[in-house]
Amino acid sequence: MSSLLRIVRFTRALAPLYTAIIVCSVLTAVAGLAVPFLIGHATDTVAGAVNGQTATGTAVRTVLLIAGAVLLAELAVTVISNVGGWFGDVMSNRMRTILSVRYYDKLLHLPQRWFDGEITGTIVARLNRSITEITNFTKMMSNSFASMLITTVAVLAISAWYAWPLTVLLLIVFPVYVWLTSLTSVKWQRLEGRKNEQIDIASGRFAEVVGQIRVVKSFVRERGELADFSHRFRSTDATTREQSTHWHRMDVIRRAFLNLIFFGIYAIIFVRTVQGAFSLGEMVLLVQLMAMAKAPVESMSWVIDSAQRAIAGSKDYFRVMETPVDPRTAAMMAARPADARDAGHADGTAGELPASAGEGAAVAAPTAGTAVVPGAAPAVAAVPGAPVIAFREVSFAYEDGEDVLHGIDFQVDRGEKIALVGESGGGKSTIVNLLLGLYEPRRGAVEVAGHPSAEVPLDQLRARIGVVFQDASLFSGTIRENIAYGRPEASEEEVVAAARRANADAFILRFPDGYQQVIGERGLKLSGGQRQRIAVARAILKDAPVLVLDEATSALDTKAEIQVQKGLDQLMAGRTSLIIAHRLSTIAEVDRIITLRDGNIDEIGSPAELATSGGIYAQLLALQSSGDSRKLAKFDITG
Numbered sequence: 174m175s176s177l178l179r180i181v182r183f184t185r186a187l188a189p190l191y192t193a194i195i196v197c198s199v200l201t202a203v204a205g206l207a208v209p210f211l212i213g214h215a216t217d218t219v220a221g222a223v224n225g226q227t228a229t230g231t232a233v234r235t236v237l238l239i240a241g242a243v244l245l246a247e248l249a250v251t252v253i254s255n256v257g258g259w260f261g262d263v264m265s266n267r268m269r270t271i272l273s274v275r276y277y278d279k280l281l282h283l284p285q286r287w288f289d290g291e292i293t294g295t296i297v298a299r300l301n302r303s304i305t306e307i308t309n310f311t312k313m314m315s316n317s318f319a320s321m322l323i324t325t326v327a328v329l330a331i332s333a334w335y336a337w338p339l340t341v342l343l344l345i346v347f348p349v350y351v352w353l354t355s356l357t358s359v360k361w362q363r364l365e366g367r368k369n370e371q372i373d374i375a376s377g378r379f380a381e382v383v384g385q386i387r388v389v390k391s392f393v394r395e396r397g398e399l400a401d402f403s404h405r406f407r408s409t410d411a412t413t414r415e416q417s418t419h420w421h422r423m424d425v426i427r428r429a430f431l432n433l434i435f436f437g438i439y440a441i442i443f444v445r446t447v448q449g450a451f452s453l454g455e456m457v458l459l460v461q462l463m464a465m466a467k468a469p470v471e472s473m474s475w476v477i478d479s480a481q482r483a484i485a486g487s488k489d490y491f492r493v494m495e496t497p498v499d500p501r502t503a504a505m506m507a508a509r510p511a512d513a514r515d516a517g518h519a520d521g522t523a524g525e526l527p528a529s530a531g532e533g534a535a536v537a538a539p540t541a542g543t544a545v546v547p548g549a550a551p552a553v554a555a556v557p558g559a560p561v562i563a564f565r566e567v568s569f570a571y572e573d574g575e576d577v578l579h580g581i582d583f584q585v586d587r588g589e590k591i592a593l594v595g596e597s598g599g600g601k602s603t604i605v606n607l608l609l610g611l612y613e614p615r616r617g618a619v620e621v622a623g624h625p626s627a628e629v630p631l632d633q634l635r636a637r638i639g640v641v642f643q644d645a646s647l648f649s650g651t652i653r654e655n656i657a658y659g660r661p662e663a664s665e666e667e668v669v670a671a672a673r674r675a676n677a678d679a680f681i682l683r684f685p686d687g688y689q690q691v692i693g694e695r696g697l698k699l700s701g702g703q704r705q706r707i708a709v710a711r712a713i714l715k716d717a718p719v720l721v722l723d724e725a726t727s728a729l730d731t732k733a734e735i736q737v738q739k740g741l742d743q744l745m746a747g748r749t750s751l752i753i754a755h756r757l758s759t760i761a762e763v764d765r766i767i768t769l770r771d772g773n774i775d776e777i778g779s780p781a782e783l784a785t786s787g788g789i790y791a792q793l794l795a796l797q798s799s800g801d802s803r804k805l806a807k808f809d810i811t812g
Contacts, residue, residue: 180307180487184271190264197257202323204249209465211246213458215239220453265312272304276490282498285611289571294380295373299493302369303486310483314476321469328466335451335459338441343466346434350470353427354477364416365485368409375405431470438463553633556623560584561719561749562608567617569603576615577603578772590750592760594790595769601753602643605723608751610634639717639744641725643753645704647696652681653688655696655707659715667714674743675710677703702730713744720750757797766790 181191215236222232280296325347332339382389382398389398439460446456563584570576578600585591593601606612607619610631619626626634639659647655656671657663668688672678680703684690696704709725722741742762754760761780768775768789776788783790 179491180311180483183275184268184311186271187264187267190260190267193260194257194264197253197260198320199323200253201250201257202320202327204246204253205320205465206324206327207246208243209458209461211239211243212461213454215243215454216457217452217454261312265308268311269304269308272307272490273300276300276304276493279494279496279498283493283496284498285606286571287496292374292377292381295377297380298373298376299489302373303490306479306482306486307490310479313479321472324465325469328462331462332459332466335455336441336445339438339459339463342434342438342441346431346470350427350431351477353423353430356423360419361416361481362485364412364419365481366488368412368416369485369489371405371409371412375402378402378405431467435463435467553622553624553629559623560620561587561589561622562751563620564604564607565618565620567607567614567619569607569612569614571603571612576772578607578614580617581772581774582617583767583774583777585749585751587749588747589765590745590752590763592752592754592763592766593769594754594760594766594793595775596771596789599769600772601769602723605640605721605751605753608721609638609640637717638719638721639712639715640721641705641708641712641723643724645696645701645708647692647699647704647707649692649694649696651686651689651691652684652707655692656688656710656714658711663714668710671710671714672707674713674739675706677706677710680706709741718748720745720748722750722752722754724753757793 218227218232218235218239221227222229227235277300329340329343332343378398379402389395442451442456442459442463445451446453451459564581567578567581568576569578581600581604583591593604595601603612607614608621608626610626613627621629621634621637648658653665653668654661656668656677660667665688669678672681672688681688681690690698692698692707696707699707705725712720712725725741750763752760752763760766763780765777766780766783767777768783770789776783776786776790778786780790784794785791
């Protein structure tokens with residue numbers, strides 16, 4: 174029950190709708206309770222006319238009036254219940270919106286480590302299942318619970334007026350029935366959790382396979398994927414059988430008890446009527462009232478079944494909602510306007526952002542065209558003379574165990590171009606991840622503009638950095654939307670200029686819809702080189718003071734690379750740049766090279782210095798000159 178109350182508290186903004194639904198339910202119950210009295214009165218009138226106690230004409234007029242009153246009562250029930258149903262539909266959808274947006278909001282601010290242990294499709298499946306079960310139960314309860322409660326209380330009071338033994342039996346049946354039903358809850362929920370786990374995994378894999386269907390087909394894995402999917406769903410059959418056996422065994426006991434109690438109730442009514450204590454009309458009234466009382470009791474198993482599903486769903490939902498976020502992310506979430514937090518109207522703003530590439534700019538001075546969130550964390554000013562980026566004896570492990578970075582210590586000054594070079598898996602991309610605040614060091618500190626990155630709000634930190642990953646990571650919208658992803662408010666001229674500098678404008682204009690061309694999920698309608706050029710244009714348009722190129726030109730042919738490199742050279746001018754290179758030609762003009770070996774810094778120096786040092790960079794140059802592609806491959810470097 175605490176889980177269900179938590180849902181109500183979590184969606185307290187829906188209180189007016191809850192109230193409207195409850196009022197409609199109460200009016201429906203009152204109108205429904207009038208019908209047994211009217212029918213009982215009609216029964217007595219008919220009996221009086223049959224026995225000659227009432228004139229036929231008088232009886233006819235009376236029963237017609239009663240029939241009209243029954244019609245009005247039932248019309249009232251029809252209209253009011255449908256009005257309540259309308260409020261219920263609106264409430265259910267609003268609740269779905271609130272829960273979904275808050276879930277999405279939470280996911281967007283969870284640490285990267287949490288996503289490392291989750292399957293994307295499972296996250297989506299959990300959202301759909303949990304929220305569907307919660308909203309369905311809440312809608313059902315809001316539409317029927319008040320009506321059931323009013324009806325039950327009224328029946329108890331009326332039966333006590335006519336015959337107190339009826340009330341005693343009803344007072345016995347309700348708590349005992351609920352108690353018998355609650356006995357199934359612990360085992361039922363445990364089995365439901367086991368079943369949901371398999372369904373979520375299967376649904377997650379389903380989404381993953383659909384997203385990578387080309388890989389599945391190219392490796393002829395259709396049959397294997399289908400077998401795994403089928404196995405997981407079929408494994409729920411045994412769980413469902415056990416769950417259903419347990420539930421229905423208890424249901425037989427519950428209903429048998431209910432049948433026994435109502436046998437006693439009807440026996441009392443019939444015997445008292447024969448003995449003359451009740452008239453025929455009163456007997457009909459009491460029988461109908463008992464039927465009205467029996468209905469909510471019989472539906473109790475369905476209500477509790479729905480409640481258990483909602484409880485199981487809410488546990489999965491709140492398990493995610495309770496996952497701790499980075500304190501800097503929590504500050505960002507708290508700074509958003511109330512309507513965005515409560516109703517989910519995300520405004521897309523990113524807080525105070527840093528200056529572009531100007532000398533001595535404050536870390537969080539707003540850039541042109543950048544929205545500022547009211548109430549966001551105050552701007553963090555750069556420490557005069559401090560390096561733009563500094564790693565201070567940083568060690569890091571993705572999981573508990575052996576570190577993948579060991580005592581990394583270097584700094585990057587304003588406007589300096591630094592290249593990271595090393596074997597595959599040497600820690601180059603991990604350094605980028607730490608710089609972006611996706612992970613926190615296990616030891617040591619990453620500093621930005623003289624401040625430990627842990628003290629800089631994440632929106633300010635990440636707004637300083639323009640990044641192009643090895644994987645272009647595009648979205649399914651238009652080309653323009655992808656280029657302007659970091660600056661949605663950018664003008665058409667700015668988008669086109671960025672595309673031109675990235676050598677993307679020519680191929681974009683060849684599409685029928687140009688910049689409005691929809692590129693499919695993850696940009697699948699584009700070639701690898703085209704996707705990468707869109708990603709480069711996206712970073713160019715962001716115009717951030719720090720630039721990170723994580724093998725940014727790896728998917729380009731030599732001609733396209735040269736053209737894009739010209740744009741990148743312009744972009745890097747006056748900016749602090751950190752480059753992970755796929756080709757040695759792209760780092761020939763950097764200021765310093767940092768070579769990494771097994772998560773340790775091996776050498777730091779200029780290209781000229783390291784070319785003759787005999788270290789990793791010198792080895793790479795020698796291998797490139799010899800054309801030994803097999804040995805080069807392990808360094809992710811080709812000529």
